[in-house]
Amino acid sequence: MVTRFPDQPGFTGFDAPMRVEADLMDVEVSQGAIPENLEGTYYRVVADFQWPPKVDGDFFFNGDGMVMSFRFSGGHADFKSRYVRTPRFVAQAKERRALFGAYRNPYTDDPSVAGMSRGLANTNVFWHGGKLLSSKEDSPPMMIDPDTLETIGEHTFDGALTSQTSTAHPKIDPRTGEMVFFGFAAKGETTPDIAYYEADSRGVVIHETWLRAPYSSMVHDFAVTQNFVVFPIIPLTSDLERLKAGGPHYAWDPHKDVYLGVLPRKGNGADIRWYRGSNRFASHIMGAHDDGRHIFIDTPVSESNFFPFFPDLSGAGYEAEKAKGYLSRWTIDTMGESNGFTETKIARYPGEFPRMDDRRETLPYNWGVLALSDVPEQESPGRGFRWISSIDLNTGHSQIYYPGHDCSVAEPLFVPAHDNAEEREGYVFVVIGRHEEMRSDLVILDAAHLDAPPVATLKMPLRIRSGLHGNWVSATELARERTA
Amino acid sequence: MVTRFPDQPGFTGFDAPMRVEADLMDVEVSQGAIPENLEGTYYRVVADFQWPPKVDGDFFFNGDGMVMSFRFSGGHADFKSRYVRTPRFVAQAKERRALFGAYRNPYTDDPSVAGMSRGLANTNVFWHGGKLLSSKEDSPPMMIDPDTLETIGEHTFDGALTSQTSTAHPKIDPRTGEMVFFGFAAKGETTPDIAYYEADSRGVVIHETWLRAPYSSMVHDFAVTQNFVVFPIIPLTSDLERLKAGGPHYAWDPHKDVYLGVLPRKGNGADIRWYRGSNRFASHIMGAHDDGRHIFIDTPVSESNFFPFFPDLSGAGYEAEKAKGYLSRWTIDTMGESNGFTETKIARYPGEFPRMDDRRETLPYNWGVLALSDVPEQESPGRGFRWISSIDLNTGHSQIYYPGHDCSVAEPLFVPAHDNAEEREGYVFVVIGRHEEMRSDLVILDAAHLDAPPVATLKMPLRIRSGLHGNWVSATELARERTA
Numbered sequence: 001m002v003t004r005f006p007d008q009p010g011f012t013g014f015d016a017p018m019r020v021e022a023d024l025m026d027v028e029v030s031q032g033a034i035p036e037n038l039e040g041t042y043y044r045v046v047a048d049f050q051w052p053p054k055v056d057g058d059f060f061f062n063g064d065g066m067v068m069s070f071r072f073s074g075g076h077a078d079f080k081s082r083y084v085r086t087p088r089f090v091a092q093a094k095e096r097r098a099l100f101g102a103y104r105n106p107y108t109d110d111p112s113v114a115g116m117s118r119g120l121a122n123t124n125v126f127w128h129g130g131k132l133l134s135s136k137e138d139s140p141p142m143m144i145d146p147d148t149l150e151t152i153g154e155h156t157f158d159g160a161l162t163s164q165t166s167t168a169h170p171k172i173d174p175r176t177g178e179m180v181f182f183g184f185a186a187k188g189e190t191t192p193d194i195a196y197y198e199a200d201s202r203g204v205v206i207h208e209t210w211l212r213a214p215y216s217s218m219v220h221d222f223a224v225t226q227n228f229v230v231f232p233i234i235p236l237t238s239d240l241e242r243l244k245a246g247g248p249h250y251a252w253d254p255h256k257d258v259y260l261g262v263l264p265r266k267g268n269g270a271d272i273r274w275y276r277g278s279n280r281f282a283s284h285i286m287g288a289h290d291d292g293r294h295i296f297i298d299t300p301v302s303e304s305n306f307f308p309f310f311p312d313l314s315g316a317g318y319e320a321e322k323a324k325g326y327l328s329r330w331t332i333d334t335m336g337e338s339n340g341f342t343e344t345k346i347a348r349y350p351g352e353f354p355r356m357d358d359r360r361e362t363l364p365y366n367w368g369v370l371a372l373s374d375v376p377e378q379e380s381p382g383r384g385f386r387w388i389s390s391i392d393l394n395t396g397h398s399q400i401y402y403p404g405h406d407c408s409v410a411e412p413l414f415v416p417a418h419d420n421a422e423e424r425e426g427y428v429f430v431v432i433g434r435h436e437e438m439r440s441d442l443v444i445l446d447a448a449h450l451d452a453p454p455v456a457t458l459k460m461p462l463r464i465r466s467g468l469h470g471n472w473v474s475a476t477e478l479a480r481e482r483t484a
Numbered sequence: 485m486v487t488r489f490p491d492q493p494g495f496t497g498f499d500a501p502m503r504v505e506a507d508l509m510d511v512e513v514s515q516g517a518i519p520e521n522l523e524g525t526y527y528r529v530v531a532d533f534q535w536p537p538k539v540d541g542d543f544f545f546n547g548d549g550m551v552m553s554f555r556f557s558g559g560h561a562d563f564k565s566r567y568v569r570t571p572r573f574v575a576q577a578k579e580r581r582a583l584f585g586a587y588r589n590p591y592t593d594d595p596s597v598a599g600m601s602r603g604l605a606n607t608n609v610f611w612h613g614g615k616l617l618s619s620k621e622d623s624p625p626m627m628i629d630p631d632t633l634e635t636i637g638e639h640t641f642d643g644a645l646t647s648q649t650s651t652a653h654p655k656i657d658p659r660t661g662e663m664v665f666f667g668f669a670a671k672g673e674t675t676p677d678i679a680y681y682e683a684d685s686r687g688v689v690i691h692e693t694w695l696r697a698p699y700s701s702m703v704h705d706f707a708v709t710q711n712f713v714v715f716p717i718i719p720l721t722s723d724l725e726r727l728k729a730g731g732p733h734y735a736w737d738p739h740k741d742v743y744l745g746v747l748p749r750k751g752n753g754a755d756i757r758w759y760r761g762s763n764r765f766a767s768h769i770m771g772a773h774d775d776g777r778h779i780f781i782d783t784p785v786s787e788s789n790f791f792p793f794f795p796d797l798s799g800a801g802y803e804a805e806k807a808k809g810y811l812s813r814w815t816i817d818t819m820g821e822s823n824g825f826t827e828t829k830i831a832r833y834p835g836e837f838p839r840m841d842d843r844r845e846t847l848p849y850n851w852g853v854l855a856l857s858d859v860p861e862q863e864s865p866g867r868g869f870r871w872i873s874s875i876d877l878n879t880g881h882s883q884i885y886y887p888g889h890d891c892s893v894a895e896p897l898f899v900p901a902h903d904n905a906e907e908r909e910g911y912v913f914v915v916i917g918r919h920e921e922m923r924s925d926l927v928i929l930d931a932a933h934l935d936a937p938p939v940a941t942l943k944m945p946l947r948i949r950s951g952l953h954g955n956w957v958s959a960t961e962l963a964r965e966r967t968a
Binding site for chain 2 (some may be wrong): 002003004005016017018019020022023024025026027028029030033034050051075076093096133211437439459460461
């Protein structure tokens with residue numbers, strides 16, 4: 001079989017698969033200088049098809065996980081990228097072709113791989129309990145060597161992961177070092193079951209409970225505060241019969257309500273309380289906190305389905321305007337009579353990939369950053385995310401970084417200036433796609449002055465796939481928590 | 485020190501350093517198909533500055549050697565590239581900056597590296613005696629693992645390499661498996677001493693003799709036939725005082741004659757006979773053979789210096805027209821009275837990087853291939869090599885491959901279709917730079933029908949530096965000769 005990619009969107013031009021496992025010593029600094037005392041690693045994962053897809057119309061959610069690292073020390077940065085050797089990748093490498101079919105649809109797979117994990121480890125890569133984990137929400141995470149990026153193996157928390165799946169968006173409680181996480185479709189594809197876990201700072205599971213959602217859907221992210229966990233049920237619904245018929249895993253149901261399931265931290269699934277709201281879309285959560293009674297959740301909210309590759313059950317086409325999400329605050333009163341929640345719009349411009357200073361996870365916070373798709377005052381050709389904006393959550397004041405014509409931006413990441421830095425004292429890292437030059441930059445911005453010229457521009461000689469999530473691990477943290 | 489490359493020709497756009505050590509499984513075949521029974525590896529080396537140059541106006545001859553391989557099996561190809569860990573590379577990696585200065589001028593180096601080998605292993609990579617060797621003519625070759633491309637170490641033929649240098653253009657005698665090679669500047673930079681060696685098929689040196697050239701110059705290639713070796717002395721001269729003054733290693737002397745030094749195979753240096761001709765330039769040799777009395781040498785010959793980065797001692801500027809080389813045949817009568825030689829032009833179009841079927845090395849042959857810089861009938865914007873041409877040496881008939889607008893071509897390579905293939909029965913491999921797309925292709929052409937559509941186009945997601953030389957090692961050869 002000839003290795004040839006389809007001439008279709010997502011597989012051509014700047015979006016073509018890159019597929020290169022790279023080592024690059026001393027990334028060129030084409031502008032500015034890397035802060036001398038920046039010591040740590042920016043881990044990131046992108047989806048990058050190693051083999052041409054088995055099915056027509058495939059999209060990047062179904063690409064193989066490629067973990068990458070920028071390791072900073074003494075004013076220099078080294079880059080590395082490696083495919084995650086999931087069981088799926090290894091099986092396909094033997095045959096040098098795709099054996100797994102459509103996104104989260106095992107009924108489209110080659111019979112030879114029946115029952116094998118379909119995980120791609122392509123969504124997020126994070127550090128906890130001395131382990132670097134790369135994960136996708138349909139499977140257990142994969143453990144990765146933090147220096148070589150070689151795959152160590154599937155991680156099941158010593159068998160404590162009783163769910164078939166594990167979220168790509170765990171939260172780490174900075175006060176305790178606990179990792180709060182969950183699996184949805186926990187009893188198998190399209191099941192409404194959710195398993196909620198907490199692991200202590202060493203990565204040992206210390207809490208497990210199960211619950212059932214009002215309906216089966218993509219539960220991509222969740223909110224964790226000091227006292228609560230909240231599971232958002234958004235009507236991007238899944239259905240087993242549709243899968244069996246070879247249909248898409250998710251479809252947007254414009255007639256279903258949103259549900260926010262609230263449990264106390266380390267609570268029992270039987271005690272979950274559902275707060276209901278009208279039909280709308282939300283996915284990533286910037287941050288969440290509580291005051292003992294009220295829960296505050298900040299997330300971009302749009303009128304309708306954000307993902308053009310998931311159909312609308314009503315038959316309606318994709319509506320780009322309705323898909324635009326505006327950062328908003330949801331407030332739940334856990335002691336009130338109402339089973340509803342309120343929503344207040346925070347941001348002027350539509351955006352996604354919201355992040356904050358992760359050291360404020362679960363706690364009150366003042367500042368966040370996200371990628372914008374539209375800045376009406378600033379003309380910029382093209383589609384997709386093209387600006388980065390910070391936002392002061394107290395004043396609403398925002399600063400905007402624009403990388404220039406014909407560029408795309410990836411998820412921004414806050415990186416503290418040093419181990420004891422204050423909130424907002426540090427940098428915003430963002431990978432920029434320079435489409436005309438068919439290569440990428442890693443731009444380092446001053447978090448407090450996002451609109452100032454970059455602190456440094458790391459000029460990559462190759463394209464970095466527009467991908468998903470990543471995290472910063474300081475050298476101190478890595479050394480302290482690393483397992484033998 | 486910030487890692488930043490100069491904004492100068494050779495360091496920008498398509499010519500920017502690539503610096504990526506890559507692994508790429510299953511290179512995409514965007515057109516055609518890789519012949520299923522093609523089993524072997526195309527090794528190639530390019531010059532790719534890992535650190536910004538220490539001196540102004542540096543050029544690619546002084547870049548670090550990056551060895552690459554395309555390994556073919558069962559209709560698939562895997563790509564790999566690795567920097568050669570020369571002593572120089574290792575020393576610079578520790579400091580994360582260039583410590584070595586101008587091309588072949590140790591007087592411009594950082595004092596900390598005085599006496600250390602300046603070798604870059606960036607010119608050719610070849611297989612002999614079960615060893616893969618990457619070499620530059622100013623130093624001993626470096627041994628490379630043929631599978632991982634990791635550097636094993638400097639190779640001195642178990643100490644038998646008494647010269648300080650070793651050519652990047654050894655010839656392997658297909659009848660005996662002997663490797664015929666030499667070192668020039670063998671007693672140190674700018675010395676006119678040449679050491680001539682032969683190693684048996686296991687790589688053991690079985691012959692050594694020394695001679696002195698009429699003057700010190702670049703002796704980049706040489707001719708080897710069944711009965712003779714010929715050392716061409718071309719007036720790209722070197723001079724120790726110029727080096728000490730910080731000047732360029734080579735300069736063109738338009739007033740000096742060319743000398744061809746002839747020795748019998750395994751002869752004594754004292755017996756060398758010099759054949760003299762008027763001032764002209766030549767470098768690479770396509771092939772050479774003898775009929776017992778006459779020696780025939782095929783090489784592109786130009787009126788003047790080919791290299792724009794080496795100055796003219798007369799003060800004349802670079803003359804692009806006079807620099808164009810036309811494949812020509814030199815004939816030496818070893819039994820005649822004359823101390824001259826004749827020259828007959830073979831090719832209509834100027835070109836370089838001549839190659840033939842290496843299995844005909846030292847023997848009569850009928851066919852060769854080279855890169856062309858001008859095809860007057862075919863308009864093509866840009867400069868440099870942009871066509872590949874085969875040539876039938878009996879009929880003069882040529883076939884031309886043109887990869888299209890805005891492309892550059894590298895050295896072509898003949899690859900036999902199988903272990904027992906006839907001359908011209910096989911493929912021509914050539915790396916194409918697709919400048920607008922900022923990436924390269926490896927194109928596989930039918931050697932007998934160079935002007936037909938390619939057999940296969942291997943689409944690379946990254947740029948391959950326009951580099952120097954490479955060779956094919958069949959799987960049979962690799963398995964048979966590999967050392968334990």
